[in-house]
Amino acid sequence: MKQNLWKTAYKQNHLVFKLGFSILLVGFGFRLLFSQSSNVIPDNNNNNINIVVDDDNNIIDKDVKLVPSGFTDAVKELNKFHSNDNKSESCDIFDGEWVPDEDIPVYTNNTCRWIESHQNCMGNGRPDTGYIFWKWSPKACELPRFDARTFLGMMRDKSWAFVGDSINRNHLQSFICLLSQVEDAVELYHDPDYKNRKWHFPSYNLTVSVIWSPFYAKADIFEDINGVSSSEIELHTDILDKTWTEQFHTWDYVIFSAGKWFIKSAIYYENKSILGCHGCNGKNNYTDVGFNFAYRKILKNVFKFILKSSPKNMIIFRTSTPDHFENGEWSSGGRCDRTVPANEGEFQMNELNRILREIELPEITKAEAEASEKGMKLKLLDVTPLSLLRPDGHPGPYRHFYPFAKDKKAKVQYDCLHWCLPGPIDNWNDLLMNLVVNG
Structure with missing residues (x-):
């Protein structure tokens, strides 16, 4: 019913927004003409794609499908797990639905040079763009979009850090891309693998760092560049990773998010003795x-460290996000070919993702309560339920540059874990700004 209502309203209002959209299109056209050189991980397959629309706001590129008219129902899945601590007095920003969004994306791969190649779905030839024309809408209130200029003004002389795994780095790229539409970031540092990096926004004296720490704790990892392991990970559950702990006191805002790496085979150590293992x-x-043992133990140590440090900074814990592999997993032919958000009930979290969530929420709830008693700011950014409804937002085969250019039936590895940029996770920053403003 909602689908039909929206489609009818959309058609009836074409004439109303033609003039306004044409004006916006002129400004956007200048933005798209500005392609900046990239100094991220070298990518010899750079290919920038413009979004071309007609007067009725329809995409007219011959290789691009029209914006979908599908409508997703409100998120009800897993509401029993929700923490109440991040609900404002008037609205739970995590309880809502994905609704069609007529606005042109704030950035594209033409206007942001910080998108890594595996998440550059446009540049890698993804033919549909409907996945970028949706926004998260809470049931009980309006959620303002991320306002980069206002945000930068609030963050003058501040520092941010994203600590965690590659999905947190994925989130960091979205964050940087949004801010760079006001002032392009200047990269101050990167390690040889581009996993630890630091940027500066000169006009605002804002620094933003990303710290690679997929376990938050000391870990010896034996993987090659393709993720192939030669031995189990050696994880020290009692020793936090000094890569982030030694810098923690220098940051004003810190976002922690990991979880997925705990599913990997590992041997667990404590006091230099072997406690046990997972998948060995x-x-x-x-x-x-079991990996739940290690994840819970390390989360407790992370929050213990944070609370003992009595920081004046704001700590944000973002929940782990579900993957959307169908008919297999990452290494066994799993795919994600959907082009519209899911309806309620179409996707259930698999057992591994459910375990991660059942560990995260109790631990963060206890830590929030203790932080509140101490007058500290520790917040939950719960993106799991809303992300569960976005199977269309992953790179899929387009983690590779034009994967079907030579053979339309080519067998390629799908990425149904990370997220396209621009894409659904840009909405995570709408939620993030709400937490910061109301924090």
Whole structure:
């Protein structure tokens, strides 16, 4: 019913927004003409794609499908897990629905040079763009869009850090791209693998860092560039990763998010002795204690460190996000070919993702309560339920440059875990700004 109502209203209002849209289109056209050189991870397959629309706001590129008219129902899945601590007095910003969005994206791969190649879905030839024309809408209130100019003004002389795994780095790219539409970031540092980086916004003296720490704790990882392991990870559950702990006191705002790496096979250490393992298949007679053991133990240590530090900074914990592999997993032919948001009930979190969530929410709820008693700011950014409804937002085969250019039936590895940029996770920053403004 909602689909039909929206489609009818959309058609009836074409004439109303033609004039306004034409004016916007002129300004946007100048933006698209400004392609900046990239100094991110070298990508010899750079290919910038413009979004071309007609007077009725329809995409007219011959290789691009029209904006979808599908409508997603409100998020009800997993509401029983929600923490109430991040609800404002009038509105729970995490309880809502994805609704069609007629606005042109704030940025594209033409206007942001900080998108890594595997998330550059436009540049890699994804033919549909409907996945960028949706926005998250809470049920009980209006959620303002991320306002980069206002945000930068608030963050003058401040520092931000994103600590965690590659999905947190994915979020960081969205954050940087939005801010760079006001002032382009200047990169101050990157390590050889571009996993740890730091940027500066000169006019506002704002610094933004990303710290690669997929376990938050000390870990010896034996993987090659393609993620192939030669041995189990050696994870020290009692030693936090000094890559972030030694810098923690220098940041004003910190976003933590990880979780997925805990699913990998690992041997767990404490006091330099082996506690057990996960996924080690009985190797050396170790006891398989499960990844939930290590994740819970390390989260407790992370929050203990934060609370003991009595920081004046604002700490934000973003929940782990579900993947959308269908008919297989990452390494077993799993795919994600959907082009519209899911309806309620279409996707259930798999058991591994559910375990991560059932560990995260109780631990963050306890930490929030203790932080509140101490007058500290520790907030939950719960993006899991709303992300569950966006199977259309992943790179899929377009983590590779034009994967079907030579063979339309080519077998390529799909990425149904990370997110296209621009894409659904830009909406995470709408939620983030709400937490900061109301924090």
